[in-house]
Amino acid sequence: MNHTEQDLVTEDSPRDHYKALVKRSPFYEKQVALSNTNKWHRWKAYTVADEIECMEQEYFAVRNSCGVFDVTPMSKYRIGGPDAEAFMNRLVTRDVRKIKPGRVGYTVWCNDQGKVIDDGTIFHLEQGVYLLCAQERQYDWLMLSALGFDVEISEETNNIACLAVQGPTSCATLKAMGLAGIEGMKPFGLTHFDFGGAKLMVSRTGFTGDLGYELWIDFDSAEALWDALFEAGKDRGIRAIGGDALELARIEAGFILGGVDFVPANQCVRLHHDRSPFELDLGWLVDFSKESFTGRTALLREKQEGSRYRLVKLNIEGNKPAHNAYVMNGKGGKTIGAVSSAAWSPVAKANVALASLDLTKRINDNNIWVEIFYQKELKWHRKWARAEIVKDPFWNPERKRVTPPADV
Amino acid sequence: MGKQHYDALVIGAGHNGLTNAAFLAKSGLKVLVVEKNPYIGGASVSRELYENWTYSNCSYVCSLFRPEIYRELNLAKHGLQVTPFGGSVTFTRDGNFLGSYPDPEVMYREVARFSKRDANALERYHADTAKWCRLIRPFLMRTPPDPTSFRPKDWRELAFLLKKFHGLGEEQIYEFMRFFTLSVAEFLGDYFESDLVKAHFSGSGIIGTGLGPFSPGTAYVLLHHYMGDVDGNIGTWGIARGGMGAIAKALAGSLREFGGEILTGDGVERILVKDGRVTGVALESGAEISADNVVSNVDAKRTFLKLMDEKDLPAQVIDKARNFKIRGSSGKLNIALDGLPTFTGLSKDNPLYKGDFHFSDSLERIERAYDDWKAGMWSRDPYLDMLIPTLTDPTMAPPGKHMMSVFVQYCPAKLADGDWTDDKVRAFGDTVIDQMAEYSPDLKDLILHAEVRTPREIEAEVGLTEGNIFQGELTLDQLLFNRPFPGYAQYRGPVKGMYMCGSSTHPGGGVMAAPGANAAREMLADLKRDNTVPEDFGDD
Numbered sequence: 030m031n032h033t034e035q036d037l038v039t040e041d042s043p044r045d046h047y048k049a050l051v052k053r054s055p056f057y058e059k060q061v062a063l064s065n066t067n068k069w070h071r072w073k074a075y076t077v078a079d080e081i082e083c084m085e086q087e088y089f090a091v092r093n094s095c096g097v098f099d100v101t102p103m104s105k106y107r108i109g110g111p112d113a114e115a116f117m118n119r120l121v122t123r124d125v126r127k128i129k130p131g132r133v134g135y136t137v138w139c140n141d142q143g144k145v146i147d148d149g150t151i152f153h154l155e156q157g158v159y160l161l162c163a164q165e166r167q168y169d170w171l172m173l174s175a176l177g178f179d180v181e182i183s184e185e186t187n188n189i190a191c192l193a194v195q196g197p198t199s200c201a202t203l204k205a206m207g208l209a210g211i212e213g214m215k216p217f218g219l220t221h222f223d224f225g226g227a228k229l230m231v232s233r234t235g236f237t238g239d240l241g242y243e244l245w246i247d248f249d250s251a252e253a254l255w256d257a258l259f260e261a262g263k264d265r266g267i268r269a270i271g272g273d274a275l276e277l278a279r280i281e282a283g284f285i286l287g288g289v290d291f292v293p294a295n296q297c298v299r300l301h302h303d304r305s306p307f308e309l310d311l312g313w314l315v316d317f318s319k320e321s322f323t324g325r326t327a328l329l330r331e332k333q334e335g336s337r338y339r340l341v342k343l344n345i346e347g348n349k350p351a352h353n354a355y356v357m358n359g360k361g362g363k364t365i366g367a368v369s370s371a372a373w374s375p376v377a378k379a380n381v382a383l384a385s386l387d388l389t390k391r392i393n394d395n396n397i398w399v400e401i402f403y404q405k406e407l408k409w410h411r412k413w414a415r416a417e418i419v420k421d422p423f424w425n426p427e428r429k430r431v432t433p434p435a436d437v
Numbered sequence: 438m439g440k441q442h443y444d445a446l447v448i449g450a451g452h453n454g455l456t457n458a459a460f461l462a463k464s465g466l467k468v469l470v471v472e473k474n475p476y477i478g479g480a481s482v483s484r485e486l487y488e489n490w491t492y493s494n495c496s497y498v499c500s501l502f503r504p505e506i507y508r509e510l511n512l513a514k515h516g517l518q519v520t521p522f523g524g525s526v527t528f529t530r531d532g533n534f535l536g537s538y539p540d541p542e543v544m545y546r547e548v549a550r551f552s553k554r555d556a557n558a559l560e561r562y563h564a565d566t567a568k569w570c571r572l573i574r575p576f577l578m579r580t581p582p583d584p585t586s587f588r589p590k591d592w593r594e595l596a597f598l599l600k601k602f603h604g605l606g607e608e609q610i611y612e613f614m615r616f617f618t619l620s621v622a623e624f625l626g627d628y629f630e631s632d633l634v635k636a637h638f639s640g641s642g643i644i645g646t647g648l649g650p651f652s653p654g655t656a657y658v659l660l661h662h663y664m665g666d667v668d669g670n671i672g673t674w675g676i677a678r679g680g681m682g683a684i685a686k687a688l689a690g691s692l693r694e695f696g697g698e699i700l701t702g703d704g705v706e707r708i709l710v711k712d713g714r715v716t717g718v719a720l721e722s723g724a725e726i727s728a729d730n731v732v733s734n735v736d737a738k739r740t741f742l743k744l745m746d747e748k749d750l751p752a753q754v755i756d757k758a759r760n761f762k763i764r765g766s767s768g769k770l771n772i773a774l775d776g777l778p779t780f781t782g783l784s785k786d787n788p789l790y791k792g793d794f795h796f797s798d799s800l801e802r803i804e805r806a807y808d809d810w811k812a813g814m815w816s817r818d819p820y821l822d823m824l825i826p827t828l829t830d831p832t833m834a835p836p837g838k839h840m841m842s843v844f845v846q847y848c849p850a851k852l853a854d855g856d857w858t859d860d861k862v863r864a865f866g867d868t869v870i871d872q873m874a875e876y877s878p879d880l881k882d883l884i885l886h887a888e889v890r891t892p893r894e895i896e897a898e899v900g901l902t903e904g905n906i907f908q909g910e911l912t913l914d915q916l917l918f919n920r921p922f923p924g925y926a927q928y929r930g931p932v933k934g935m936y937m938c939g940s941s942t943h944p945g946g947g948v949m950a951a952p953g954a955n956a957a958r959e960m961l962a963d964l965k966r967d968n969t970v971p972e973d974f975g976d977d
């Protein structure tokens with residue numbers, strides 16, 4: 030398989046590719062046209078928007094109407110061939126056989142030590158053909174894992190453009206765009222539509238914890254899709270959003286982020302700085318009824334002997350976000366962990382955080398405190414705040430689950 | 438000067454000798470450095486051999502230099518400035534090249550031009566190499582423990598070593614045992630499939646080493662070149678403004694500020710010993726200088742076999758010194774250029790032009806180059822590490838003119854067909870220039886002057902036995918508590934008051950300054966003086 034061409038930027042002189050520092054997704058020009066902040070960051074090979082116009086407005090689009098985020102840079106791999114199911118089942122901790130064709134499953138995959146390499150989604154496209162999507166590149170691990178399996182793995186990152194369309198009016202917008210029957214799709218469902226001759230894949234998935242969909246299409250049809258989508262949503266509060274708004278939404282939803290809430294195991298340099306699924310509160314993704322999968326022995330041992338960490342969602346008193354805060358056992362007590370993500374949640378009206386607790390320490394769940402530092406006009410304040418461990422996502426609306434969604 | 442007495446006398450003004458002397462002087466000791474050459478620096482030297490061109494005659498790039506020492510000795514104040522330079526290039530025989538770009542995404546794309554799998558393996562490769570670096574770096578500013586001693590300090594240091602080792606985790610401990618006996622080719626084979634990619638990364642595994650890319654032990658040598666940093670960016674290399682001599686110059690400035698003295702142009706003939714204690718040195722000029730402590734910056738072989746009377750030494754030390762592996766395997770060309778040469782396929786505005794260039798596009802070519810060396814010839818198709826420092830450092834040549842530094846692997850100290858002669862040295866230089874000219878049509882026309890150095894010249898000028906750039910091979914049998922040899926790894930010599938501070942001692946060669954600093958710390962402990970040597974910054 031010759032993979033190289035698709036990774037090049039300047040076709041006339043491939044060796045001068047360094048001049049084109051970052052790739053632009055097929056939605057880039059559309060976003061540039063809307064952007065008045067010119068704030069971007071890099072996600073692997075691509076540049077993506079931090080903010081298009083106004084972070085608050087973009088966030089509220091997700092919670093109140095319809096926000097559109099460009100997730101094209103997501104690493105995407107198509108896995109097929111006679112052993113595809115067996116391969117996927119060995120790769121990930123979940124039982125892939127339970128993800129039927131036309132369904133999507135969230136999962137993690139681990140190394141032999143049972144530590145999470147990444148989390149992501151498996152799209153069961155058709156019987157025995159999968160699309161694996163993740164934030165980080167997985168080709169190296171997939172190819173190592175594929176030894177002995179009769180599978181074909183092809184990278185689709187630079188072939189499939191993807192938009193996350195999230196928020197309460199997302200379904201109505203897509204219906205107005207002509208996606209007949211979209212309202213009947215259940216969460217984690219997956220269907221295909223014709224879009225002007227191109228194949229449009231739609232899944233009811235997202236990273237916001239709200240009603241939402243993701244649209245998948247080839248690069249060539251991407252701009253047309255954007256136009257149709259924004260036309261259909263113009264009376265339903267549609268708005269392009271940047272990564273800052275998405276970040277707030279995902280924290281409210283209690284979703285973890287690689288490189289922030291955990292270090293991908295194959296990039297981790299320091300011993301014990303990686304995390305197992307149990308340590309990320311994702312034990313529900315580990316299916317020991319499967320006879321073998323990568324990391325199983327280590328995870329079984331962990332299950333018996335105990336974990337090193339525990340990821341918790343914290344609801345913290347006051348309104349000062351606990352960025353980078355230490356977590357203490359009792360006010361002024363021993364340090365038992367640290368916050369990895371924190372935000373004031375406008376929609377839940379709560380001061381929320383994800384934190385990792387060190388299970389070698391003595392922890393009283395009912396007496397957890399965080400030490401928050403914040404600055405006002407060069408003066409630093411230090412504040413002790415009580416924190417409550419909560420089980421459910423901070424934001425978990427009914428509409429996320431209801432089928433059909435309300436027609437608004 | 439003959440009647441003068443010093444608390445400590447350092448033999449050799451290499452960067453380690455100067456570092457050692459500076460820390461001793463800082464503690465208030467009366468210190469003298471004696472250098473045989475009329476100039477200082479040893480292998481960290483810059484000289485003007487052609488009017489207005491600065492030659493870094495030996496070492497040419499800086500990464501290993503310990504930042505703790507840089508800071509503690511106020512080297513910035515004494516004029517030292519190290520600027521990172523971007524990347525490296527390996528040219529292929531079919532007119533293409535593979536470059537290392539500092540930006541990880543550009544690097545991904547670049548490697549993907551040759552292998553998508555290899556591009557995807559870069560992250561794992563860098564994470565794993567970072568793991569090994571993290572293990573090794575904490576030992577650079579420490580004295581190796583003596584595993585046979587029962588002194589509390591050695592126990593403490595051994596415990597530290599075991600703790601670091603244990604900190605690797607189960608899997609990595611197995612891997613680690615493999616690592617030290619692995620060849621660089623095998624190590625890279627764990628990550629990459631493209632021969633070009635492997636050849637590109639393998640160079641650091643053989644530089645200065647009498648081993649080939651398929652020889653066990655070369656994986657460590659790669660790490661030795663990767664474990665340094667410029668401002669915390671591990672693996673990054675930089676250019677010392679004004680050439681590598683700027684390092685020696687800054688160290689000398691620091692030394693003098695602390696009251697230390699330097700005597701140049703008179704070498705030490707003999708380390709004087711009386712009743713099992715050093716008393717001073719006899720100089721080549723005939724003068725004698727008395728000193729309570731004598732520190733040798735010269736390599737272990739030369740120190741014990743040339744500078745000391747064998748009768749003053751335990752027989753086993755003589756034997757160990759004789760068997761010390763210090764094979765010359767490198768040469769160097771320094772070329773003054775009338776302009777910037779063209780290299781086919783690489784445009785001059787590519788930032789990689791500032792990086793180092795290689796012309797060996799397969800592991801096999803490098804191994805064959807090594808075969809020639811084993812047979813007692815210089816490589817007919819050598820591995821080159823070529824750099825044009827004037828693209829980063831404007832001070833080394835007039836504007837528009839350039840300096841070219843070419844490190845050559847392999848070049849033997851002894852030729853199969855007899856001694857080195859001036860003709861052979863010239864022929865060696867031609868081999869190197871011819872190889873580059875295959876990729877650079879205008880190179881030969883731009884050459885104003887070339888300095889060609891084989892191990893013969895390096896040994897004669899710097900005193901490095903056989904011209905070995907590290908003052909002794911960096912193989913496991915000569916590392917940590919075995920460097921330079923077992924029982925003598927804590928910088929103390931076999932005679933009271935005699936010490937070693939050169940690259941022959943832990944943690945080895947390169948312009949690192951750690952051996953000199955560590956030796957000073959041990960000496961100050963023996964002399965019951967306050968320690969002036971800083972601890973390492975730490976990676977966590």
Ligand SMILES: Cc1cc2nc3c(=O)[nH]c(=O)nc-3n(C[C@H](O)[C@H](O)[C@H](O)COP(=O)(O)OP(=O)(O)OC[C@H]3O[C@@H](n4cnc5c(N)ncnc54)[C@H](O)[C@@H]3O)c2cc1C
Nearest residue numbers: 449451452453473479480496497498705900906940947948
């Ligand atoms: C060609 C070459 C290229 C290199 N490239 C690099 C590089 O790019 N980067 C890097 O980090 N390292 C490089 N190295 C390695 C590095 O330069 C050396 O390992 C390091 O400089 C050695 O320093 P030292 O102080 O331990 O000893 P030396 O520099 O060897 O110092 C010993 C000193 O003792 C003096 N001396 C010898 N005999 C006597 C005597 N009898 N009396 C008085 N004085 C005496 C010598 O003249 C010399 O000044 C290179 C080495 C060489 C040879």
